[in-house]
Amino acid sequence: MSSVSELYDVTWEEMRDKLRKWREENYRNSEQIVDVGEELINEHASKLGDDIWIIYEQVMIAALDCSRDDLAWSCLQELKKQFPDSHRVKRLAGMRLEALERYEDANKLYDSILQDDPTNTAARKRKISILRAQGKSSEAIRELNEYLEHYAKAAFCLEELMMTNPHNHLYCEQYAEVKYTQGGLENLELARKYFAQALKLNNRNMRALFGLYMSASHIAASPKVSAKVKKDNVKYAAWATSQISRAYQMAGRGKKENKCSVKAVEEMLESMQITMS
Amino acid sequence: MGEVELSCLAYAKMFLHASQFPRCSVNGLLLSSSPAEGAVCITDCVPLLHSHLSLAPITQLALTQVDVWCAQTQQRIVGYYQANACVSDSSPTPCALKIAEKIFEQCNNAVLLMIDGEKMFPGCRVPPIVMYERKDARWALKDKHTIMLRQWEETCSVVNQLFSSGDQALLVDFDSHLDDITKDWTNPKLNAKIMELVSPANGNV
Numbered sequence: 205m206s207s208v209s210e211l212y213d214v215t216w217e218e219m220r221d222k223l224r225k226w227r228e229e230n231y232r233n234s235e236q237i238v239d240v241g242e243e244l245i246n247e248h249a250s251k252l253g254d255d256i257w258i259i260y261e262q263v264m265i266a267a268l269d270c271s272r273d274d275l276a277w278s279c280l281q282e283l284k285k286q287f288p289d290s291h292r293v294k295r296l297a298g299m300r301l302e303a304l305e306r307y308e309d310a311n312k313l314y315d316s317i318l319q320d321d322p323t324n325t326a327a328r329k330r331k332i333s334i335l336r337a338q339g340k341s342s343e344a345i346r347e348l349n350e351y352l353e354h355y356a357k358a359a360f361c362l363e364e365l366m367m368t369n370p371h372n373h374l375y376c377e378q379y380a381e382v383k384y385t386q387g388g389l390e391n392l393e394l395a396r397k398y399f400a401q402a403l404k405l406n407n408r409n410m411r412a413l414f415g416l417y418m419s420a421s422h423i424a425a426s427p428k429v430s431a432k433v434k435k436d437n438v439k440y441a442a443w444a445t446s447q448i449s450r451a452y453q454m455a456g457r458g459k460k461e462n463k464c465s466v467k468a469v470e471e472m473l474e475s476m477q478i479t480m481s
Numbered sequence: 482m483g484e485v486e487l488s489c490l491a492y493a494k495m496f497l498h499a500s501q502f503p504r505c506s507v508n509g510l511l512l513s514s515s516p517a518e519g520a521v522c523i524t525d526c527v528p529l530l531h532s533h534l535s536l537a538p539i540t541q542l543a544l545t546q547v548d549v550w551c552a553q554t555q556q557r558i559v560g561y562y563q564a565n566a567c568v569s570d571s572s573p574t575p576c577a578l579k580i581a582e583k584i585f586e587q588c589n590n591a592v593l594l595m596i597d598g599e600k601m602f603p604g605c606r607v608p609p610i611v612m613y614e615r616k617d618a619r620w621a622l623k624d625k626h627t628i629m630l631r632q633w634e635e636t637c638s639v640v641n642q643l644f645s646s647g648d649q650a651l652l653v654d655f656d657s658h659l660d661d662i663t664k665d666w667t668n669p670k671l672n673a674k675i676m677e678l679v680s681p682a683n684g685n686v
Contacts, residue, residue, distance in 0.1 A: 410659045468546045471549045472545050472549050
């Protein structure tokens with residue numbers, strides 16, 4: 205089997221940078237991470253400097269996903285040697301036990317972390333994952349509620365997230381989706397505003413664009429709104445429509461293959477225009 | 482109630498969808514290009530989501546777009562499938578029941594299909610499927626003998642070939658389409674690959 209560097213003609217630096225990109229963007233393409241990471245660790249460990257520890261962590265988690273316990277174990281050993289009392293490494297050890305379905309042992313590990321540090325949310329989340337994996341959803345929910353005891357609703361959580369991460373368009377967009385799902389005129393208006401905000405932060409977020417279009421259309425079609433509100437929302441929806449059409453036209457340029465999805469969107473936009481007017 | 486037939490194409494794409502996102506719940510719509518009378522023939526499927534299945538806007542959007550596409554291609558939405566993230570639990574969630582209800586309003590022999598994650602290992606002899614139908618105002622388990630998967634061995638072989646050739650990565654669901662709209666959720670490339678693999682087995686769809 206040829207190496208990743210041979211197959212893709214990449215240098216070790218490029219492999220390291222790829223791993224970083226996947227880390228930062230939270231990709232869970234575990235098979236690729238294992239392929240690239242394992243080679244990097246085996247062939248180029250000395251060149252990686254301090255990066256190697258976070259790479260061990262990343263590769264270990266990916267290895268668990270791919271049932272590569274051999275690799276997960278060796279990464280874990282290196283981390284244990286370097287950081288003998290770390291809670292973070294302990295959590296990784298717990299994840300390995302979970303992968304081996306040794307839930308009791310994993311729980312013991314997490315409990316010991318929580319004894320030392322009761323605010324350790326990572327350990328708490330792992331305990332909830334175990335309950336879910338065991339199919340004990342009502343217990344998981346109870347634990348989750350305790351963990352979220354200051355947060356009454358998903359919307360509240362997202363509000364907190366948005367406050368601390370004001371530039372994150374994904375939280376904004378998700379909040380809007382929750383509001384839309386809750387329904388009712390007030391929530392729809394909030395949804396529309398947050399979809400718009402998400403678009404301000406990232407004007408290529410298609411979910412936000414469609415969300416804006418749908419919430420504005422629903423508000424405009426509601427019998428309860430004033431003529432002015434209706435007019436404004438028709439404008440917002442029309443703007444969204446033109447942006448969506450443009451995006452799909454650019455996407456469909458020269459590509460015969462996505463004619464289907466492009467046509468479906470066009471027709472959908474047309475049909476919704478009729479219901480609004 | 483009636484018989485339900487599941488084509489290789491529909492089964493393969495559902496299976497690929499569930500495999501592509503092993504840590505997530507996934508869902509999708511079941512389609513038929515056959516006439517409305519008689520047995521329900523599920524000839525194709527559209528994979529929809531792998532995140533936030535219970536949030537309304539994207540689900541509504543996807544249903545609308547698939548509806549439009551079906552009208553353009555003479556197909557009907559005849560069911561809904563879902564694979565839960567938790568492999569040991571294949572019971573329908575409230576969200577699944579809601580969507581299936583909606584489909585039932587338009588199609589009176591609609592089916593709700595749950596994928597049984599525990600049976601998805603290679604070499605498993607039985608299809609990893611649990612099907613529900615509408616009976617007495619609730620969703621009841623369908624009699625296994627009314628569910629037809631023609632040429633099950635060939636279907637399994639087609640799926641295995643897709644994995645060994647790496648073509649399973651071609652699958653695009655609606656969620657992925659929204660992340661990159663140049664990707665087509667009608668999956669023409671993958672469909673063609675699957676039909677190529679199926680045709681030696683006597684033109685069975």
